[in-house]
Amino acid sequence: MEIPYNVKERPDTGLYNGKLGVWFFLASEVMLFGGLFSAYIFLRNGVDYWPHGTDYLDVPLATLNTLFLISSSVTMVMSWASLKLNDFKKFKMYCGTTLLFALAFLVVKYFEYSAKFAHDPPYLPSTNNFLGIYFTMTGLHVLHILGGMLVIGYYFGPGSKMWKTEPERFTNRIEIVGLYWHFVDLVWIFLFPVLYLL
Amino acid sequence: MTPEEVKHHIKTYVIVFVALAFLTVVTVAISYLDIGVVPGIALGLFVASIKASLVACYFMHLIDERTTIYWTVIATAISFLILIFIPIGAMLAQARVY
Numbered sequence: 001m002e003i004p005y006n007v008k009e010r011p012d013t014g015l016y017n018g019k020l021g022v023w024f025f026l027a028s029e030v031m032l033f034g035g036l037f038s039a040y041i042f043l044r045n046g047v048d049y050w051p052h053g054t055d056y057l058d059v060p061l062a063t064l065n066t067l068f069l070i071s072s073s074v075t076m077v078m079s080w081a082s083l084k085l086n087d088f089k090k091f092k093m094y095c096g097t098t099l100l101f102a103l104a105f106l107v108v109k110y111f112e113y114s115a116k117f118a119h120d121p122p123y124l125p126s127t128n129n130f131l132g133i134y135f136t137m138t139g140l141h142v143l144h145i146l147g148g149m150l151v152i153g154y155y156f157g158p159g160s161k162m163w164k165t166e167p168e169r170f171t172n173r174i175e176i177v178g179l180y181w182h183f184v185d186l187v188w189i190f191l192f193p194v195l196y197l198l
Numbered sequence: 199m200t201p202e203e204v205k206h207h208i209k210t211y212v213i214v215f216v217a218l219a220f221l222t223v224v225t226v227a228i229s230y231l232d233i234g235v236v237p238g239i240a241l242g243l244f245v246a247s248i249k250a251s252l253v254a255c256y257f258m259h260l261i262d263e264r265t266t267i268y269w270t271v272i273a274t275a276i277s278f279l280i281l282i283f284i285p286i287g288a289m290l291a292q293a294r295v296y
Binding site: 013014015019020023024026027030031034035037038039041042045059063066067070071073074076077078081084085178179182183185186189190192193194196197198 | 199201204205207208211212214215218219222225226228229235238239242243245246249250253254257258264265266267270271273274277278281282284285286288289
């Protein structure tokens with residue numbers, strides 16, 4: 001049996017089902033990260049002294065990571081636009097570049113975390129509330145990056161076969177993955193100043 | 199969407215990317231300003247909100263979407279604000295007690 005409305009728009013919503021589905025999923029993600037931002041405000045207001053991000057964290061590295069994520073968002077949306085222009089080669093190039101930017105983000109994050117653990121005494125989530133919320137929020141964000149890379153990697157590799165048989169459906173899938181990826185970028189846009197700069 | 203429309207979108211994506219990169223530098227620069235904690239936080243979050251709006255409006259195409267998605271986003275934003283105002287409300291209540 002064919003799944004309905006994965007290409008054609010559903011008359012009552014005006015959208016194909018997957019698109020509305022991913023927006024509902026992103027709504028739940030907003031609440032997941034929202035809970036942590038709420039906890040951050042609660043922890044910060046509950047103490048007389050809250051460290052400045054620069055006391056523990058590396059701002060230049062985080063700035064570099066911000067640029068990596070912004071760039072990956074652009075290449076992601078360009079990969080969707082390439083499919084809309086029927087240019088599969090360009091799609092592959094942009095999609096691959098998105099993966100490379102995501103990988104670069106993870107490499108920088110690895111060096112950041114390693115520096116914390118190697119510090120004498122080590123900076124651990126249990127050291128204080130600041131580091132506790134830092135590792136929780138950035139750790140959850142890293143898991144989202146990994147999840148995104150897995151899906152983007154699938155559509156870059158074996159999943160891209162669908163372009164030959166159902167190009168419109170494949171384009172919609174890339175749009176959906178893109179929406180998720182931009183959300184991950186959007187979360188970082190707030191994490192960066194909140195944890196590192198303020 | 200016609201190929202011409204897509205090409206127009208691509209130009210917008212490039213402009214938004216440049217704006218986002220510039221605003222990232224602005225965000226970092228603000229953190230070095232000696233304007234006090236609360237104004238610093240307000241300004242930093244204001245710039246972050248502009249960046250987030252650019253991503254949502256142009257990369258996520260919210261600027262031109264269906265009503266169903268707008269309702270989903272509005273309901274999410276209200277729920278998020280409630281979550282954020284719970285600790286702020288607690289802080290204000292505590293300030294009134296002492």
